[in-house]
Amino acid sequence: MNIHIQGGRVVDPAQQMDQVADVFITDGKIAAIGKAPDGFKADRTLDARGCVVCPGLVDLSARLREPGNEYRANLESEMAAAVAGGVTSLACPPDTEPVLDEPGLVEMLVHRARTLNLARVYPHGALTVKLEGKAVTEMGELAEAGCVAFSQANQPVRDTLVLFRTLQYAATFGHVVWLQPTDSFLSQKGVAHDGEVASRLGLAGIPVLAETVAIATVVQLMRESGARVHLARISSAAGLALVQQARTEGLPISCDVNVHHLHLSDMDIGFFNPHCRMNPPLRSQADRDALRRGLANGQIDAVCSDHTPVDDDAKQLPFAEAEPGATGLELLLPLTLKWGQEMKLSLPQTLARITCDAARVLGIDAGHLRVGAEADVCIFEADTMQRVTRDSLRSHGKNSPFLGYEVPGRVRTTLVSGQVVFQQA
Amino acid sequence: MAYNPQLNRNGELQHLLTIEGLPRAVLTRILDTAAPFTEVAEREVKKLPLLRGKSVFNLFFENSTRTRTTFEIAAKRLSADVFNLNISTSSTSKGETLLDTVDNLCAMQADMFVVRHASSGAPYLIAQHLAATGRDHIHVVNAGDGRHAHPTQGLLDMYTIRHYKGDFTKLTVAIVGDVLHSRVARSQIHALHTLGVPEVRVIAPKTLLPVEVSKMGVHVFHDMREGLRGVDVIMMLRLQNERMSGALLPSSQEYFKYFGLTQEKLALAKPDAIVMHPGPMNRGVEIDSAVADGGQAVILPQVTFGIAVRMAVMSLLTGQSA
Numbered sequence: 220m221n222i223h224i225q226g227g228r229v230v231d232p233a234q235q236m237d238q239v240a241d242v243f244i245t246d247g248k249i250a251a252i253g254k255a256p257d258g259f260k261a262d263r264t265l266d267a268r269g270c271v272v273c274p275g276l277v278d279l280s281a282r283l284r285e286p287g288n289e290y291r292a293n294l295e296s297e298m299a300a301a302v303a304g305g306v307t308s309l310a311c312p313p314d315t316e317p318v319l320d321e322p323g324l325v326e327m328l329v330h331r332a333r334t335l336n337l338a339r340v341y342p343h344g345a346l347t348v349k350l351e352g353k354a355v356t357e358m359g360e361l362a363e364a365g366c367v368a369f370s371q372a373n374q375p376v377r378d379t380l381v382l383f384r385t386l387q388y389a390a391t392f393g394h395v396v397w398l399q400p401t402d403s404f405l406s407q408k409g410v411a412h413d414g415e416v417a418s419r420l421g422l423a424g425i426p427v428l429a430e431t432v433a434i435a436t437v438v439q440l441m442r443e444s445g446a447r448v449h450l451a452r453i454s455s456a457a458g459l460a461l462v463q464q465a466r467t468e469g470l471p472i473s474c475d476v477n478v479h480h481l482h483l484s485d486m487d488i489g490f491f492n493p494h495c496r497m498n499p500p501l502r503s504q505a506d507r508d509a510l511r512r513g514l515a516n517g518q519i520d521a522v523c524s525d526h527t528p529v530d531d532d533a534k535q536l537p538f539a540e541a542e543p544g545a546t547g548l549e550l551l552l553p554l555t556l557k558w559g560q561e562m563k564l565s566l567p568q569t570l571a572r573i574t575c576d577a578a579r580v581l582g583i584d585a586g587h588l589r590v591g592a593e594a595d596v597c598i599f600e601a602d603t604m605q606r607v608t609r610d611s612l613r614s615h616g617k618n619s620p621f622l623g624y625e626v627p628g629r630v631r632t633t634l635v636s637g638q639v640v641f642q643q644a
Numbered sequence: 645m646a647y648n649p650q651l652n653r654n655g656e657l658q659h660l661l662t663i664e665g666l667p668r669a670v671l672t673r674i675l676d677t678a679a680p681f682t683e684v685a686e687r688e689v690k691k692l693p694l695l696r697g698k699s700v701f702n703l704f705f706e707n708s709t710r711t712r713t714t715f716e717i718a719a720k721r722l723s724a725d726v727f728n729l730n731i732s733t734s735s736t737s738k739g740e741t742l743l744d745t746v747d748n749l750c751a752m753q754a755d756m757f758v759v760r761h762a763s764s765g766a767p768y769l770i771a772q773h774l775a776a777t778g779r780d781h782i783h784v785v786n787a788g789d790g791r792h793a794h795p796t797q798g799l800l801d802m803y804t805i806r807h808y809k810g811d812f813t814k815l816t817v818a819i820v821g822d823v824l825h826s827r828v829a830r831s832q833i834h835a836l837h838t839l840g841v842p843e844v845r846v847i848a849p850k851t852l853l854p855v856e857v858s859k860m861g862v863h864v865f866h867d868m869r870e871g872l873r874g875v876d877v878i879m880m881l882r883l884q885n886e887r888m889s890g891a892l893l894p895s896s897q898e899y900f901k902y903f904g905l906t907q908e909k910l911a912l913a914k915p916d917a918i919v920m921h922p923g924p925m926n927r928g929v930e931i932d933s934a935v936a937d938g939g940q941a942v943i944l945p946q947v948t949f950g951i952a953v954r955m956a957v958m959s960l961l962t963g964q965s966a
Binding site: 417418535538539 | 649664741742743761763764765766768769772773789790791792793827830854855856857859860
């Protein structure tokens with residue numbers, strides 16, 4: 220099957236490409252950009268005039284809620300949401316029910332995802348059994364089953380010795396460990412950034428200290444264990460500064476940020492808006508500004524949606540009781556574009572953070588349009604504004620602090636391996 | 645005017661959720677409305693017909709005999725029908741959600757909810773739900789939510805201060821104790837600022853103060869003697885049992901030594917300073933009996949005024965002020 224994507228503005232950050240050109244796809248792979256290969260005869264032509272044609276997006280964290288929480292969302296609904304948002308590769312954290320700590324579960328998830336033939340799913344294996352922070356998992360077996368990294372999702376390992384041992388074990392086989400840096404003692408019972416807003420609203424606080432102490436610990440353990448660590452969801456300026464220090468020292472460290480944290484701060488909690496309950500919490504405006512700059516200048520490697528569908532029953536509760544998290548797969552592109560526009564970045568600079576940079580963090584061959592690559596492509600209207608509503612979201616999770624907002628970018632077509640998996644009606 | 649879920653389009657009180665953000669005129673109106681109600685209590689027939697036929701639901705998700713009783717008395721003196729529901733939080737977490745409970749009570753023709761909840765912001769959730777479902781005729785009164793607010797307590801404290809001191813604009817007020825966990829302190833601070841008190845102090849160990857508390861416009865003291873010097877009003881806070889030992893404080897004895905109000909420390913305040921406490925008191929922990937029972941304490945009048953202030957709030961909310 221030959222596909223001809225005609226007349227779009229091709230933006231491929233990996234090749235520093237930004238030009239109006241045609242894209243030619245043969246047998247699910249990128250065959251050429253610009254001039255058609257010899258003898259190319261299109262079976263299907265997609266008109267992309269006025270649109271941006273870029274690599275399919277890579278999302279570093281999306282909860283699909285399978286297995287175990289199918290009443291909130293399932294693979295069908297969330298994979299449909301992914302491709303509707305232009306996301307063609309996504310990593311899912313292991314905090315399912317049961318936890319992804321057994322190869323059989325991982326194989327089943329990978330198989331289920333593959334048969335749906337939508338986005339590619341890259342599971343993270345649990346770092347410790349049941350995420351309890353006590354015993355290391357069978358990382359070798361889990362990796363063979365399809366896990367690309369090991370993580371605790373957002374459950375910290377409380378015991379520093381266990382954390383050290385798991386890092387050593389992972390380093391033995393060269394596995395990357397993903398940690399959301401939170402000191403569980405300092406964050407205990409907290410529900411919001413420990414600052415002026417939490418003090419005024421009487422919400423138990425999670426201090427920045429919970430992040431910085433955890434990062435400082437991880438960095439020390441990295442030096443001793445030689446482990447490669449990706450710090451997921453940096454939330455504070457002080458935390459980012461510690462990551463930068465470790466990077467300067469030459470440690471194999473990387474980090475990402477939740478796209479919501481680029482736009483929101485604790486002020487947005489307003490009158491206890493449960494949609495602004497996040498993990499880690501939305502921090503101060505100064506922190507938000509540091510994250511925005513850090514992502515622009517590369518101190519933060521990539522941005523993700525941290526997609527977390529939560530049903531109304533678990534969200535429409537008093538702030539402290541509401542489950543943290545926001546739906547995000549369909550907002551990753553719009554909110555990243557909004558950030559790029561506000562920071563006055565070029566489109567290649569902006570899109571790099573959700574394509575090739577994210578793929579590099581994940582260690583997968585995706586997020587670029589080089590000749591010969593799998594033809595995972597996102598075609599979108601960059602300037603069209605769209606209102607986020609419950610009905611506009613395909614995800615079962617309708618929990619977004621951006622409900623009612625106008626955001627830029629409208630995905631028109633998404634392709635995975637040269638197959639159209641989403642087409643805007 | 646900034647959006648405020650407590651006020652309706654005409655700037656009138658729709659719900660009483662917090663004192664923060666309420667204009668001075670609204671606070672003064674409540675205090676003025678309360679004044680004649682204090683006389684009702686001294687009559688032989690202690691009843692007014694202002695809320696006749698109205699159903700007031702006391703929705704208590706957290707135990708409180710005292711606050712519930714004062715609301716009940718206030719509603720009954722206004723001739724309302726009062727229904728008390730004590731719903732332990734554990735039962736809601738397992739079964740019916742908070743909003744399901746509210747919907748059910750709405751179906752029973754409730755006119756007002758008086759809500760006490762362990763989670764900060766719970767009354768907002770109810771008020772927003774009522775607005776979203778077009779039930780604007782139902783009013784919500786926050787009777788204490790988590791650490792956030794206890795507006796009727798704040799108002800009765802202001803009534804008490806005005807009763808004894810008259811003018812707010814020349815006062816120095818000290819709030820002493822566990823500000824971190826106190827909804828009372830937060831409501832007091834907002835009320836004092838709104839009514840024009842020029843100097844509000846908080847006195848507590850660092851472990852019992854919220855971060856950036858000074859951004860609420862208060863002067864922070866860790867030395868009680870220094871903090872009490874020259875003040876007109878001392879507002880003591882209750883120290884919960886569970887805070888008395890652990891990482892926050894070593895013991896109630898040591899707390900009393902450094903932050904308990906004794907006659908000797910009271911002597912550092914102005915000679916006519918008044919001593920307040922929201923109750924229930926821990927004698928010998930935050931306050932010495934000699935002070936609690938002494939001539940400068942106005943703790944029992946606070947309770948009496950509390951009923952009048954709650955009557956004022958309820959009657960103003962339903963548009964039935966005397």
